[in-house]
Amino acid sequence: MLAKIKSGRDSLRKSEQKVADVILADPDGSVQSSIQSIASRAQVSEPTVIRFCRALDCVGFQEFKLKLAQDLASRGTFFYQDVSVDDTAKELSTKIIDGAIASLMHVKNQMNHATLDQVIDLYLACDRVEFYGSGGSGVVAEDAQLKFFRLGKTAIAYSDPHIQHAAASLLNERSLVFAISASGRNADLLHTVSIAKDHRASIVAITATGSPLAAAADITLTVDVVEDSDIFSPIKSRLAQIAVLDILAVGAAVKGGDEILERLARASQAIDFKFVKDR
Amino acid sequence: MLAKIKSGRDSLRKSEQKVADVILADPDGSVQSSIQSIASRAQVSEPTVIRFCRALDCVGFQEFKLKLAQDLASRGTFFYQDVSVDDTAKELSTKIIDGAIASLMHVKNQMNHATLDQVIDLYLACDRVEFYGSGGSGVVAEDAQLKFFRLGKTAIAYSDPHIQHAAASLLNERSLVFAISASGRNADLLHTVSIAKDHRASIVAITATGSPLAAAADITLTVDVVEDSDIFSPIKSRLAQIAVLDILAVGAAVKGGDEILERLARASQAIDFKFVKDR
DNA sequence: TTATTGAGGTAATAATACTACATAAAATAC
DNA sequence: GTATTTTATGTAGTATTATTACCTCAATAA
Known part of the structure; x- marks a missing residue:
């Protein structure tokens, strides 16, 4: 889905591209947003967001958000990443668990x-x-x-x-x-x-x-x-x-x-x- | 999330358990359903569905559906798989580590x-x-x-x-x-x-x-x-x-x-x- | 200049999620 | 065993959110 947005971005209409940019900039945040918050962030109208979703073969905004959420959840990119002092609780837990997962995958491979x-x-x-x-x-x-x-x-x-x-x-x-x-x-x-x-x-x-x-x-x-x-x-x-x-x-x-x-x-x-x- | 529903099911109220059962019976279908279709399938009122979501630490139905969707999506990559008596050492280690990874991903998502x-x-x-x-x-x-x-x-x-x-x-x-x-x-x-x-x-x-x-x-x-x-x-x-x-x-x-x-x-x-x- | 097309917005509508309240059931106290 | 409190669940209304219908404006071409 994310890849689809990236590759399809250029063939979209101008204001739909704005929507694409907003979503690509913060996919994790977008899945929790309502259509109007996305519309205002992209400075377009709500129907434009819907048209954007339809352009990506979704029947509506709901389905789009769902697919995006599943996409984000399944992208299995786990890598070691150092924690830093100004990480939020969320970043921290992601980093630590991703690191742990990466380490287990390493064990699995070298076994x-x-x-x-x-x-x-x-x-x-x-x-x-x-x-x-x-x-x-x-x-x-x-x-x-x-x-x-x-x-x-x-x-x-x-x-x-x-x-x-x-x-x-x-x-x-x-x-x-x-x-x-x-x-x-x-x-x-x-x-x-x-x-x-x-x-x-x-x-x-x-x-x-x-x-x-x-x-x-x-x-x-x-x-x-x-x-x-x-x-x-x-x-x-x-x-x-x-x-x-x-x-x-x-x-x-x-x-x-x-x-x-x-x-x-x-x-x-x-x-x-x-x-x-x-x- | 699915695990959470399963393990928490018994401590829920009676009508919330009906909701749990409906969702466990068809998780994939549930993520695409509206609150009222779930309510009617479980034969309870809509607020009961919301209360069910709250009991699972979600702020509302939306968030619940999102988390469930992510859970279902991430289930695909690494998944729990029972070991069997005629597994080779290799199969065994793959199964065990994949299960461990799935469990960590689960922690990450439900945190x-x-x-x-x-x-x-x-x-x-x-x-x-x-x-x-x-x-x-x-x-x-x-x-x-x-x-x-x-x-x-x-x-x-x-x-x-x-x-x-x-x-x-x-x-x-x-x-x-x-x-x-x-x-x-x-x-x-x-x-x-x-x-x-x-x-x-x-x-x-x-x-x-x-x-x-x-x-x-x-x-x-x-x-x-x-x-x-x-x-x-x-x-x-x-x-x-x-x-x-x-x-x-x-x-x-x-x-x-x-x-x-x-x-x-x-x-x-x-x-x-x-x-x-x-x- | 004037039709024609399409992009994109406005406003109304439908749907969905959520809240407040009321009632029924269960548990507890007397 | 009845009264009282607490808890569970539904009803009805409200707020939010997604969607539709329609309209305007801009761009292109006759």
Whole structure:
């Protein structure tokens, strides 16, 4: 629709072009405007606006506005854009969510599916799984614990470096560790991983390509996110990590066969029972 | 919007539910209908339709139709799709991430910016802020704590119902509480909120439209997500809640002026110092 | 200059959305 | 169980908005 207006603009009559210009200048505002506000902004009469709509194959102004609105909603252009101090609440939320979406699309595109399968197999073969992360990644680790413990196997998250440390020394060759860090340069976590390796646990890193943590791990699920624009709060890496772990958990449930699906059903029932109120 | 109608349907009045049913039965047709055709199809009066729209946070029928249209349009690009047992790793990750993206786009479209501003003002005016959530929402609460404590004001998250309970009784009229729950039917949380209200704290709910929690709160930031497809793990509400809180935190930082920006700079430096390794 | 055509405005009309009020139903108190 | 209050929903009227019919003015051509 927007494209149609742009391309058709020159073949319109003079005052209809004024209407086109007003709409192209602020499409988002236009969908909320009435015909008279558009007419006055374009300095033309209301019938002219209607004639403009008819020229674009719409039966009336209503239909035009509807089509325009749908056009605006579906144009999937999401890109990172820095927030600035004089953004309105609306601009802010658009920027942040577009950035988050762009980051998820990036994860989707760079995802290595073979690695994904390997990790799922590792999980299905192990006895227990532990998630280590600090700060923001600690939240991700806890979220992962919630996802995985429902699959029936022991799943624990630690966000305190000292406890991670201690926990790692209790692992064995049938343990699986997920080490989560956006930068992959958390010294404490690297140390914990080396201890876990000493005890022959398998290590899966969820981190940036080429980082020390990626090098230390047996398998790495890369989650690279440009955080330049994240001065205020690092949402992008957070969401990306959560998404990756979600894919793993769902993949494990699906691939694990009836046994896991059954456990899952039982866990869900229990949850539903406790949270008739809130799941 | 569609999700909002679905999730909010049961908390609507009887005749408004008829309207909801008519619209859910034929959303595409509804966006082209006038208020009276919908009223007659639902066998209710026109004002009832308007009241229905208002119940969904729209200022009138026009806005409702517009939002619905945008919702329907954006449904096309990324859409919720249930995972199935014989999906490959690739299909799985596509489905999950597309679902997550759809959910974020949904948040973006349904976001009420005036409310957003109100909540930011509340935060800027308060002395301390606490985040309450259990289970999955507990993770969100902790993530929020990490975001907000960097702004310089006391910020604490509790995910244990009993501790929330105790904490709420220590609040005062200069306290701000964020109550987080996907369904808004967590009985423990509702109780905690009532205690917090007794102590005159301000309550902001991050929950579903028309839920008990939304009713109990002073202000509600609605996050409606269809979780039907989330048998395996509820990632969508998680991401949506995190995104909303991120927007709030960034909004507060931006709107709080130099004072907050300075505090943030100091906090970031400290974080960078500790996490040269990992932020 | 004077018809002829079409662009574009004015004013009236139709339609649509919305408001204020009244009544009926339900919930609560006595 | 009745009275009182509250809540839900419809009726009727009003305001807004879109649309139509018609008229004027300007441009072109005979």
